[in-house]
Amino acid sequence: MATKSTLPASPAPTITVMINGEMVTARQGDSLLSVIRERGIAFPTLCALPELSAVGACRLCLVEAVGRPRLLAACVTAVEEGMDVRTDTARLIEYRRMTVELLLAERNHVCAVCVANGSCELQDLAMSTGVDHVRYDYIHPPDLTLDASHERFVVDHNRCVLCTRCVRVCDQLEGAHTWDLAGRGAATRVITDLAMPWGLSVTCTSCGKCVEACPTGALFRKGTTVAEMTKNRGELTFLDEARRSHVWKLGDFPMKETERNNP
Ligand code: FES
Secondary structure, three states: OOOOOOOOOOOOOEEEEEEOOEEEEEEOOOEHHHHHHHOOOOOOOOOOOOOOOOOOOOOOOEEEEOOOOOOEEHHHOEOOOOOEEEOOOHHHHHHHHHHHHHHHHHOOOOHHHOOOOOOOHHHHHHHHOOOOOOOOOOOOOOOOOEEOOOOOEEEEHHHOOOOOHHHHHHHHHHOOOOEEEEOOHHHOEEEEOOOOOHHHOOOOOOOOHHHHHOOOOOEEEOOOOOOOOOOOOHHHHHHHHHHHHOOOOHHHOOOOHHHHHOO
16 A cells, blocks of 8 residues: 655755846745745735735736846746846836836725725835826726625725735635636726625635735725724735644634634
8 A cells, every 4th residue: 555755855956046146046946036035135016925826917026037028027937047137127116116006097096095004015015116196097997896795894896906816815725716807907806706795605704814815905894994904914824834834733823803802
């Protein structure tokens, strides 16, 4: 009878790449983003979360690589031996600023009346990329709605940046796949089940992982008002690490705010 090997998995072979002129050792198969993060380089991302698969949706993590005419999205690009990458060129800085401006022009992100004001990754990106005004015409589709049919949570499509973190966390960490995308291009929307009100979803477990993963005020807990919505990603990190290591220590499980307040 075949038995499971107890030998430790052999480590991935290492390779050498250049990041901003510095020679760096990386594991084969690592993403450029993880290598850049390990170096502690300040680097903007929006759709990426370490606990979830990478999809390259926001295009904020673009880098330049010598010998490649196209910019590369670091989160979905694996490091290759001899790569010579720059994260800080004038072209990249301008593209990042432009990307943030386009996100702000697309939907209604009025921070002054947003639940996530002060705890919003898009707001942080606007500040770090120096966006103090938007050079493009605002689109702000008038048909974007707010769905408050769920007993604990709300989705405000005006604040959604289509990063798909909610879709991925619901599928990959919760296993419910309640969230998905519908439509194409500028008409794309996140939906629950078959585009039914969230409160009528038969697959939603009300776990709240999507709310914690959301980078903006698009998903929030009911009862929070302007600038009150903070995100707690501790549970996502705990679940991801426990699944990888097959070690579940209940004492380490991070409590949610509601549980902390009502033990
Ligand atoms: Fe890489 Fe969004 S973080 S495309």
